[in-house]
Amino acid sequence: MLDISQAYRLLNHGPTVLVTTAHRNQRNIMAAAWNMPLDFDPPKIAIVIDKKTYTRELIEASGSFAINVPCRAQAEMVVRVGASSGRELLGKEADNKFAVFDLPTFAASKIAAPLVTGCVAWLECKLIAEPHIQDTYDLFLAEVVAAHADERVFSDGRWHFEGPNGESYDELRTIHHVAGGNFMAIGEAFKA
Numbered sequence: 001m002l003d004i005s006q007a008y009r010l011l012n013h014g015p016t017v018l019v020t021t022a023h024r025n026q027r028n029i030m031a032a033a034w035n036m037p038l039d040f041d042p043p044k045i046a047i048v049i050d051k052k053t054y055t056r057e058l059i060e061a062s063g064s065f066a067i068n069v070p071c072r073a074q075a076e077m078v079v080r081v082g083a084s085s086g087r088e089l090l091g092k093e094a095d096n097k098f099a100v101f102d103l104p105t106f107a108a109s110k111i112a113a114p115l116v117t118g119c120v121a122w123l124e125c126k127l128i129a130e131p132h133i134q135d136t137y138d139l140f141l142a143e144v145v146a147a148h149a150d151e152r153v154f155s156d157g158r159w160h161f162e163g164p165n166g167e168s169y170d171e172l173r174t175i176h177h178v179a180g181g182n183f184m185a186i187g188e189a190f191k192a
């Protein structure tokens, strides 16, 4: 587990993320490109969650959610979970997107929402309820209460997509949605 003082570094470059939620026996996942870090200590983030989403209903009911940072290898899945609603699956035999899209998960440490296997970073978030900005701007604020990352590509407080022995982690690069299913994978790391 990372020190949560590093949590903002997991979002600083603006990746498209997956928001996972759980409430009672329901769990869900959606894609979200509009997210950003908001504060260092305690770490906070902001994310836009549209009124029509089932995710929003589960966030408001549970008071928590996880941000999963997916990688290039998961881009097709990101589009699929962002183009279907968990609400439409209720009552069906496979009643959630994890089952429909065959997405393995593991348990978070401080919240009920599942974390998606194969992502490269995870932020466990507790909602800071601000009904006015939620209703007016679809903007949700949250405190990050735990953070984790794949050490192959995030360690010592920075992202690195080339291994120490020349390994290339291109499939683990974070992805950045432009529009209409067009993404960019994160590029070269450099120090200024």
Ligand SMILES: Cc1cc2nc3c(=O)[nH]c(=O)nc-3n(C[C@H](O)[C@H](O)[C@H](O)COP(=O)(O)O)c2cc1C
Binding pocket: 016, 028, 029, 030, 031, 032, 033, 034, 035, 048, 049, 050, 051, 052, 053, 054, 055, 056, 078, 079, 080, 081, 082, 083, 084, 085, 086, 087, 177
């Ligand atoms: C790449 C991508 C980025 C998206 N970004 C956002 C976003 O930032 N905020 C949002 O509310 N919806 C966003 N969406 C749309 C939701 O993922 C979509 O409405 C989803 O079906 C909601 O699922 P749910 O009803 O199961 O929660 C995005 C979709 C895609 C494919």
